[in-house]
Amino acid sequence: MKKIPAIIELQEKFTSGELSVKEHTQKIISEAKNSNKEFHHFNEICWEKALQKAEELDRQLKQKKAKGKLFGIPVSVKDCICVKGVESTAGSAILKGYRPLYNATVIERAEKEGAIIIGKTAQDEFGFGTFSRNVGKGFEIPLNPHDKERSCGGSSGGSAGFTALTELTQVSISESTGGSIACPASFCGVFGFTPTYGRVSRYGLMDYASSLDKIGSMGKNVHDAALLLEAIAGNDEKDSTSLPNPVENYSQFLEKSPKGLKIGVVKEFFGKGIDKKVSETVWKSLKMLESEGAKIEEISLPLNAEYGLSAYYLVAMTEASTNLAKYCGLRYGNALDLNGSFDEYFTKVRTEFFGEEAKRRIILGTFARMSGFREAYYLKAMKARTLLIEEFQKAFKKFDVLANPTMPVIAPKFSEIEKLSPMQNYAMDLCTGPANTAGLPHASIPCGETSKMPVGLMLTADYLKEKELLSASAFAEKVFK
Amino acid sequence: MQKQKIDESFILKVAKNSRLKLSEAEAKKFLPQMREILEAFSKLDSLDVSKAKPSFQPLPLKNVFRKDVPKESLSQEQALSLARHKKEGYFKGPKVVSE
Numbered sequence: 311m312k313k314i315p316a317i318i319e320l321q322e323k324f325t326s327g328e329l330s331v332k333e334h335t336q337k338i339i340s341e342a343k344n345s346n347k348e349f350h351h352f353n354e355i356c357w358e359k360a361l362q363k364a365e366e367l368d369r370q371l372k373q374k375k376a377k378g379k380l381f382g383i384p385v386s387v388k389d390c391i392c393v394k395g396v397e398s399t400a401g402s403a404i405l406k407g408y409r410p411l412y413n414a415t416v417i418e419r420a421e422k423e424g425a426i427i428i429g430k431t432a433q434d435e436f437g438f439g440t441f442s443r444n445v446g447k448g449f450e451i452p453l454n455p456h457d458k459e460r461s462c463g464g465s466s467g468g469s470a471g472f473t474a475l476t477e478l479t480q481v482s483i484s485e486s487t488g489g490s491i492a493c494p495a496s497f498c499g500v501f502g503f504t505p506t507y508g509r510v511s512r513y514g515l516m517d518y519a520s521s522l523d524k525i526g527s528m529g530k531n532v533h534d535a536a537l538l539l540e541a542i543a544g545n546d547e548k549d550s551t552s553l554p555n556p557v558e559n560y561s562q563f564l565e566k567s568p569k570g571l572k573i574g575v576v577k578e579f580f581g582k583g584i585d586k587k588v589s590e591t592v593w594k595s596l597k598m599l600e601s602e603g604a605k606i607e608e609i610s611l612p613l614n615a616e617y618g619l620s621a622y623y624l625v626a627m628t629e630a631s632t633n634l635a636k637y638c639g640l641r642y643g644n645a646l647d648l649n650g651s652f653d654e655y656f657t658k659v660r661t662e663f664f665g666e667e668a669k670r671r672i673i674l675g676t677f678a679r680m681s682g683f684r685e686a687y688y689l690k691a692m693k694a695r696t697l698l699i700e701e702f703q704k705a706f707k708k709f710d711v712l713a714n715p716t717m718p719v720i721a722p723k724f725s726e727i728e729k730l731s732p733m734q735n736y737a738m739d740l741c742t743g744p745a746n747t748a749g750l751p752h753a754s755i756p757c758g759e760t761s762k763m764p765v766g767l768m769l770t771a772d773y774l775k776e777k778e779l780l781s782a783s784a785f786a787e788k789v790f791k
Numbered sequence: 792m793q794k795q796k797i798d799e800s801f802i803l804k805v806a807k808n809s810r811l812k813l814s815e816a817e818a819k820k821f822l823p824q825m826r827e828i829l830e831a832f833s834k835l836d837s838l839d840v841s842k843a844k845p846s847f848q849p850l851p852l853k854n855v856f857r858k859d860v861p862k863e864s865l866s867q868e869q870a871l872s873l874a875r876h877k878k879e880g881y882f883k884g885p886k887v888v889s890e
Binding site: 408409411506507508521522547550551553613616617619620621623624631635638639640641642643645648649650651652653654655656657658660661664666669670672673674676677680683687689690691692693694695696697699731732733736737747748749750773 | 795802805806807808809810811812813817821824825827828829831832834835838840843844845846847848849850852855857865869870872873874875876882883884885886887
């Protein structure tokens with residue numbers, strides 16, 4: 311396999327003059343354009359903007375003014391994150407043609423650190439899916455670079471697909487509500503990191519579920535993803551839910567392996583509903599960590615295993631139904647001819663442009679917060695979330711990280727996905743849903759293969775333990791190589 | 792969970808509340824799917840939450856205040872630039888009162 315330079319290695323080439331930023335940018339844009347015809351990882355490739363930025367960075371190099379953690383690095387961005395002037399749709403026909411007038415905070419920050427935004431990656435419409443198959447009307451489904459008959463995972467499918475496919479240095483800004491970074495990272499065999507809820511500003515993110523959405527990072531290796539995270543994380547006055555705690559230089563703590571890392575192996579996530587080969591591959595990888603000094607012990611999370619999925623979906627759908635109420639064909643996004651009353655026009659626009667899964671979730675979410683049902687569904691799920699968080703907190707008194715397979719299966723074939731009912735689809739989030747509901751930082755690390763497809767190990771840590779979790783991930787990455 | 796008979800007319804009613812119009816074929820397709828989903832969610836019935844407070848956010852949040860100083864914002868032209876229907880500096884919406 312071709313050796314792909316890590317971010318810092320590529321930046322050395324830029325500063326030594328071996329390669330110009332423009333040359334590298336041209337190469338990756340051309341790769342993205344060519345591969346997109348076959349794999350559909352991008353909804354939009356912004357090559358003019360990228361080349362303009364590359365030229366600007368080359369000028370800075372000449373003037374010896376080059377600086378920034380992401381200097382000259384191509385960054386793909388999940389379509390639900392606003393990039394000024396670049397079509398941003400969250401994979402939905404209702405936002406077709408929408409070119410935001412402002413950048414999301416993560417884009418501002420990444421560009422300030424010298425990042426080159428290359429395009430918007432494919433996803434399930436508004437993040438509503440586990441396989442990036444629920445794309446909006448008129449959008450293409452991204453295909454897994456390991457096997458085109460299989461899914462990239464979702465909902466950040468394009469991000470993971472292209473990160474796995476590219477033979478050049480690149481990182482991706484992705485987003486997770488219930489597992490949308492970890493899942494595709496696992497299916498495509500890349501590293502995916504979801505931080506603590508509030509660690510990264512959500513300003514400029516087209517929200518799915520406001521109390522669950524988290525912007526995170528993906529890369530071919532832990533170091534690259536850690537660099538991206540430290541560039542985009544931190545408090546933001548434009549997002550009142552962003553956390554005030556200072557951001558550490560995560561990438562500086564990856565060399566030294568954590569001593570005697572205490573890993574709690576969540577036993578429920580190795581049993582019912584988990585493919586035997588996947589569970590064996592993950593166990594084998596944990597044994598490798600043990601032989602390198604980690605301490606492994608089984609732990610039970612009965613509440614999260616039993617109720618995590620239901621609580622997650624109720625919270626997610628309820629919040630989604632209110633968040634999507636703003637799309638009505640009036641101020642921005644897709645519109646129709648102005649006919650009929652308010653109600654008739656809005657209904658016509660929403661009915662025309664929302665896809666089937668979006669409609670299903672809006673209806674279920676509306677039901678869960680209707681008068682007479684709010685207590686039974688929405689409030690109950692919110693109370694359940696408290697108990698699920700408490701169970702996690704108890705586990706972190708004893709363990710540094712918790713471990714389980716990221717996904718219960720390897721990337722399924724589209725022909726298999728077609729046979730699943732919506733509920734069977736949702737059940738695929740069994741292992742990723744709980745950590746997301748609790749807002750805990752988690753990572754998916756490629757840990758082996760089965761049937762020639764990648765398998766991911768998921769590690770979860772306590773709130774704001776990004777540094778420790780990335781260090782544990784780097785240790786695992788080293789051991790698995 | 793509170794028992795509610797989920798039938799096609801109920802789904803159509805909730806859809807209407809959500810400003811969505813489902814065809815009869817869609818409502819027919821959604822019906823067994825939604826029954827299966829709500830049945831799975833009703834698992835939560837067996838969890839005792841009587842002593843738990845709701846977590847509307849995963850981490851406790853404090854009120855965040857900032858100084859109330861005027862800042863630059865979008866110009867009227869920019870704000871209207873993404874709308875298809877506009878007139879004399881305003882967004883143009885559908886009729887509120889029927890004739």
